[in-house]
Amino acid sequence: MDITLLDRLLAVADLFQRDRDRAYDGTALSPARMHVLWVVHHEGPVTQQTLALRLAVTPRNISGLVDALESAGYLLRRAHPTDRRAHLVSLTDRGVALMRTTEDEHKELSSNLLDAVDPADRDSLQRGLEAVTARLRELMAEHAPTAEVRAS
């Protein structure tokens, strides 16, 4: 009885989750909050509606996440220039600095993991993961009731 592909993939997924959860231990950050910062970092100032679409979460939740991140000094709400109902969320200097560090660590981990793989296996590994990802997306699409997420 050997370990299946699925078991290996689930093991990796589990390790990522544990690592990530532990990394935010004792800080004001969390996976959901980092996700918000990530979106703001890559899409510039955005409305909370956009954040709700990107995280696939209700607008109510965004209020809480942005509240916490604003209190911690990572981002701030500004008035939208043309729509007085909306807030534009943007990073503070501290938020920008955090995202730079995070991206550096991401790259470092990325090459660290690649180094662990035999060069002769690397191309197949990438292709294999690509194929698995595509198949998973297909399977989920089959069971999902066509929920499309568009930009705004």
Add this chain to the structure above:
Amino acid sequence: MDITLLDRLLAVADLFQRDRDRAYDGTALSPARMHVLWVVHHEGPVTQQTLALRLAVTPRNISGLVDALESAGYLLRRAHPTDRRAHLVSLTDRGVALMRTTEDEHKELSSNLLDAVDPADRDSLQRGLEAVTARLRELMAEHAPTAEVRAS
């Protein structure tokens, strides 16, 4: 700018999580509760202490998870034969049936995903994942304060 190995792995991990979360939508089940059932299924009747160790979670949380699963009819608490402080948690018939179905689906998904991968890439994919898992474990061990989890 191409997709890195880390990005691909994170994409797969994310897909698994979404798929799993959605699968339990509208049921009395959840990832944490399924984890409890999984342990009971594979280790026979166990105490809540053992469950707390296996899930790496406080005993308090186990009380809640077992309460919910008992209400839903998947498992039950019996008196421990020799230790009157402890409960022995075991599956009901309904719990056993659920775990059988779950294992079947697991196997089915496993071969479905393997089928998606070019046969020429399969061995390298498995070896590559093995190497990545090992490296991830090393990295986590470096940063972790030697927390060992033993059986009881």
Add this chain to the structure above:
DNA sequence: TATTGTTATACTCTATAACTATA
């Protein structure tokens, strides 16, 4: 004294529903 499981309390992430201010 130490351990098993519980009650009490709190924090994070999530959801729905109702409401305010604006489009």
Add this chain to the structure above:
DNA sequence: TATAGTTATAGAGTATAACAATA
């Protein structure tokens, strides 16, 4: 009328701390 964001409320998972019963 519809949209942006909020308040109110609720449920799940997690944690610590204090406590009862039992080892």
